[in-house]
Amino acid sequence: MKLAINMQNLSFHYEDAHPILKLDVFEVKKQEKIFIYGPSGCGKSTLLGLIAGVFLPQQGTLEVFGLDFCSTSRSKRDKIRGKEIGYIFQTFNLIPYLSCLENILLPCIITRQRKNKITGPLEQEAALLAEHLNLTEVLHKKARQLSVGQQQRVAAARALIGNPQLVIADEPTSSLDGKNTNEFLKLLLREWEEKQFTLVFVSHDERLANDFNRSVSLPELNRIKDLRK
Amino acid sequence: MITYLTRKSIQNRKLTSLLCVASIALSVALLLGVERIKNGARDGFTNTISQTDLIVGAKGGPLQLVLYTVFRIGSPTNNIRYSSYTEIKNFPEVDWTIPISLGDAYRGYRVVGTDENLFKHYRYRGDQKIEVLDGQVPVGIFDVVLGYEVAQKFQHKTSDLIILSHGISEKSFMEHSVTPFKVVGIMKPTATPLDRSIFITLEGMEAIHLGWENGVPGKNPGITPENLKKENIQIGQITSFLLKTKSRIQTLKLQRKIDTYPEDPMMAVIPGLALHQLWRTLSYVENILYLISLCVLAVGLISVVVSLYTSLNERRREISIFRALGAGAGKVVSLLLFESSLIVLTGILIGTTLLYLCLFIVRPYLESNFSLYLPIQFPSSTELIYLGSILFGGITAGFIPAIKAYRNSLQDGLTIQV
Numbered sequence: 001m002k003l004a005i006n007m008q009n010l011s012f013h014y015e016d017a018h019p020i021l022k023l024d025v026f027e028v029k030k031q032e033k034i035f036i037y038g039p040s041g042c043g044k045s046t047l048l049g050l051i052a053g054v055f056l057p058q059q060g061t062l063e064v065f066g067l068d069f070c071s072t073s074r075s076k077r078d079k080i081r082g083k084e085i086g087y088i089f090q091t092f093n094l095i096p097y098l099s100c101l102e103n104i105l106l107p108c109i110i111t112r113q114r115k116n117k118i119t120g121p122l123e124q125e126a127a128l129l130a131e132h133l134n135l136t137e138v139l140h141k142k143a144r145q146l147s148v149g150q151q152q153r154v155a156a157a158r159a160l161i162g163n164p165q166l167v168i169a170d171e172p173t174s175s176l177d178g179k180n181t182n183e184f185l186k187l188l189l190r191e192w193e194e195k196q197f198t199l200v201f202v203s204h205d206e207r208l209a210n211d212f213n214r215s216v217s218l219p220e221l222n223r224i225k226d227l228r229k
Numbered sequence: 230m231i232t233y234l235t236r237k238s239i240q241n242r243k244l245t246s247l248l249c250v251a252s253i254a255l256s257v258a259l260l261l262g263v264e265r266i267k268n269g270a271r272d273g274f275t276n277t278i279s280q281t282d283l284i285v286g287a288k289g290g291p292l293q294l295v296l297y298t299v300f301r302i303g304s305p306t307n308n309i310r311y312s313s314y315t316e317i318k319n320f321p322e323v324d325w326t327i328p329i330s331l332g333d334a335y336r337g338y339r340v341v342g343t344d345e346n347l348f349k350h351y352r353y354r355g356d357q358k359i360e361v362l363d364g365q366v367p368v369g370i371f372d373v374v375l376g377y378e379v380a381q382k383f384q385h386k387t388s389d390l391i392i393l394s395h396g397i398s399e400k401s402f403m404e405h406s407v408t409p410f411k412v413v414g415i416m417k418p419t420a421t422p423l424d425r426s427i428f429i430t431l432e433g434m435e436a437i438h439l440g441w442e443n444g445v446p447g448k449n450p451g452i453t454p455e456n457l458k459k460e461n462i463q464i465g466q467i468t469s470f471l472l473k474t475k476s477r478i479q480t481l482k483l484q485r486k487i488d489t490y491p492e493d494p495m496m497a498v499i500p501g502l503a504l505h506q507l508w509r510t511l512s513y514v515e516n517i518l519y520l521i522s523l524c525v526l527a528v529g530l531i532s533v534v535v536s537l538y539t540s541l542n543e544r545r546r547e548i549s550i551f552r553a554l555g556a557g558a559g560k561v562v563s564l565l566l567f568e569s570s571l572i573v574l575t576g577i578l579i580g581t582t583l584l585y586l587c588l589f590i591v592r593p594y595l596e597s598n599f600s601l602y603l604p605i606q607f608p609s610s611t612e613l614i615y616l617g618s619i620l621f622g623g624i625t626a627g628f629i630p631a632i633k634a635y636r637n638s639l640q641d642g643l644t645i646q647v
Contacts, residue, residue: 045644054552054643075557082555087643089553092546097241109230111555158554170643 002066004030004166004198005051010060012046020046021057022223026216030065030165033192033199035212042219044202048170051200052085053077065165082111086159086197090171093155094143100150101126101139104157117162129157133187149180156188166198173203185211231560234551235568242540246572249533253576256529257619258583260522261612265588267515269595269603272354275504277421278471280352281327282480284503285309285317285487286469288494295503298329298469300422301339305331308466313493317472320486322479325350327471330434333393333405338379340393341426342434342467350473353421354602363387364414367429370436370459373410374428377418387412393429393437405437420602432462472497526619529576530626537569537630545637553643558635565631566624573623577616581608 005028013019021043028034038044049055050062053069054077062069065084069077081087086107094103104126108115118125130139133153138146146154152172159167169188173181189211192199201212209215219225239246278299286294287307296302318326327350330342341347348366351359364387367374375385385391389412395403410429418424436457474480480499487497548561556564588605595601608616 049643052553052643075559078555078557081553085555087553089550089643093550095237095547095550098237102237106550107554109233110551110560114555 002030003063004028004032004065005200006061006063006066007050007057008061010050010057010062012050012055012057019224021050023221024223026221028198028200030198031196032214033189033201033212035209035215036200036202036218037204037206037209037215038202038218039204043222043224044218045170047218048087048168048200048202051166051168052087053081079111079113082107083113083117083162084165086161086164086167088152088155088159088167088169088172091148091175093158094146094151096144097142099140099142100130100135100146100154103143103154104129104161106158107161114162114164126157126161129160132191133157134183148175149177149183152176152180152184153187156184156191160191160195160197163195164197166200167192169199169201171203172201173205173208181205181208231564231567234564235571238564238568239571245536245540249536249572250576250579252529252532253573253619253623254580254583256522256526257577257580257616258587259525260615260619261581261584261608262587263515263518263522264612264615265584265603266601267518268609269601270515271508273420273602274508275501276354277504278351278353278500279355279357280350280473281471281500282474282477283472283484283487283497284469284500285472285495285497288496291496291498291503292507294469294496294498295500295507297331298471299500299504301331301341301426305468307494308468309470309495310493311464311467313490313495314467314470316492317487317490318470320483322474322476322483324473324475326473327351328431328467329469329471330431330466331468333395333434333437335379335391335393335427336383338376339426340434341428342431343428344431347428351423351471353419353423357419359419359423360417361414362417364412367413367433369411369413370430370433370457370462371408371410372413372430372433374414374416375412376424376426376428377416378424379427380412380415385412385415387414408437418597420596430459431464431467432459435462435464526622530573530619530622533569533572533623534626534629537565537627538633541630541634541637544634545641548634548638549641549643552638552641558638561638562631562635565634566627569627569630570620570624573620573627576623577619581616 005026007023007026009024010026011019011022036044036047046055050057051064053064053072056062056070064080067080095106098106101123105122108118108122115122127136127139130136133156135150135153135157138150143151143154152175155172159169173184176184185208201208284294284298286298286305287309289306293303293306297305314326314328317323325346327346328343331339333340345366348359348361361374362377364374373391379385390409391412392409393405395405410433416423474483484497484499487495551561551564552558585605588603592603592605595603
């Protein structure tokens with residue numbers, strides 16, 4: 001089986017030269033749903049930034065869908081991210097002055113390749129996703145008017161539009177209460193069942209790991225232990 | 230993508246964007262307004278007299294000659310002989326002449342003795358001609374035509390009788406009371422010193438001074454309007470005269486000829502040259518105006534930078550989202566640049582519109598109250614350069630927040646900074 005993410009002997013530091021991340025092997029198979037356990041300050045955002053092609057490692061191999069990111073130009077990586085990666089933040093996922101619908105369609109506005117992946121009318125596609133994620137009633141409301149639970153589901157819909165091959169969720173539930181967490185996770189995994197994308201889900205809440213194929217602890221994976229940032 | 234997001238972003242920051250646009254618009258309008266007034270004042274000044282090639286008067290300061298002949302400022306030191314005038318008038322290279330005889334006033338307004346040539350040949354602001362609004366040009370000895378402002382101020386109508394005073398001061402105790410003048414016409418407003426003059430014939434000027442050879446009222450006046458005939462009056466002197474050559478090339482040669490005229494110490498001055506010289510001595514005022522408007526403009530541009538810069542923190546979040554959705558750092562920069570450029574451009578357009586609107590409204594007022602004539606015309610090349618520089622300045626200023634955003638986005642990666 002081919003790999004969605006392939007990292008070998010990789011190390012990364014920011015400009016201040018203080019090493020952040022160093023790992024031997026990290027592989028994610030295509031269509032796998034993987035849970036990464038990561039408390040704050042263990043290099044989690046850095047790892048996700050590498051996968052998304054925003055940062056490049058100083059050493060080692062970084063391949064996403066078989067493409068060697070180290071030998072790929074920045075704009076090409078931006079394009080791949082726009083086309084094939086959906087990204088969900090912990091909070092403040094949405095542009096507050098855009099409506100729910102406009103936020104869902106934002107990836108298609110920013111990246112043409114993403115838009116081209118959708119064959120039908122864009123709005124119909126967005127409405128369908130909104131329906132899946134229980135957002136139909138708030139579709140035309142401004143993002144700032146939505147509850148936090150709704151905002152995270154809009155973020156999920158935005159990550160999913162245009163069927164990207166990889167969805168990265170960076171602590172998407174840590175700002176939600178128990179009920180909203182369960183609903184969010186349930187809906188996201190249902191979409192995964194249906195669309196079979198690769199799902200990288202990061203959380204500091206280990207209880208969520210049960211719903212995934214595999215669970216990885218980033219503090220164990222990262223060989224730099226004394227990370228104090 | 231960029232236009233869509235910029236539109237939404239500006240809509241979101243409606244008030245701030247509006248204030249930025251307004252501050253740019255006002256400073257643009259001010260800058261252009263000052264430029265227009267500056268040019269209007271200069272043109273008004275230098276175009277007070279046009280198509281006249283030479284002003285001829287008694288030897289003295291050239292600037293003074295222009296000032297008293299054209300602007301009725303200051304007083305002539307000496308006169309020239311009427312015979313010299315007629316001789317020069319008949320030179321083959323001379324097209325026309327307008328004699329000017331000064332020395333008297335009416336309630337502070339200068340009296341100009343002249344002849345029908347003034348009404349026939351005098352031109353100002355290019356090809357504008359003097360016109361009599363009501364009545365006719367002075368023909369009889371005791372006929373007088375009033376400049377528009379004089380007539381307005383004293384509410385004179387045609388056929389009113391007025392008494393001129395001797396000398397040019399406002400309070401004169403010597404009045405030409407035996408020789409009242411009859412108003413025969415009122416001139417159309419010209420927004421030039423002509424409006425503040427009153428016109429009589431050369432013969433009239435001579436007639437009221439009969440018996441005044443010593444500068445005071447004569448011992449036995451005995452002169453009444455009834456016993457004077459125009460043909461009987463000998464004109465002795467005039468103050469100066471305007472002259473147009475048949476061909477402009479002859480101007481310099483003629484000037485030399487007049488300057489070295491043997492019978493009478495005279496000089497000839499090219500009015501345009503003297504006026505420009507005079508204007509330059511006044512130009513510090515326009516430089517100050519210009520400086521002030523530049524400062525206002527700088528404040529306007531700074532306000533755009535400041536507002537974009539302060540919104541940057543709020544936007545840091547937005548930018549991370551755009552980045553996560555596939556926007557490159559370059560796109561983030563162009564987003565901010567586009568927004569600042571759009572604000573500056575809108576400001577420029579609105580400012581220019583505002584200027585024309587204001588011009589349209591205040592033009593008649595400025596013309597009648599300040600003798601300031603501001604033509605409504607397409608922006609001059611200087612003004613277009615100004616506008617271009619403002620746009621350029623605005624775009625350059627937009628780089629400051631844009632570069633900051635670029636740095637942030639590289640540093641933040643996909644982390645949302647709160």
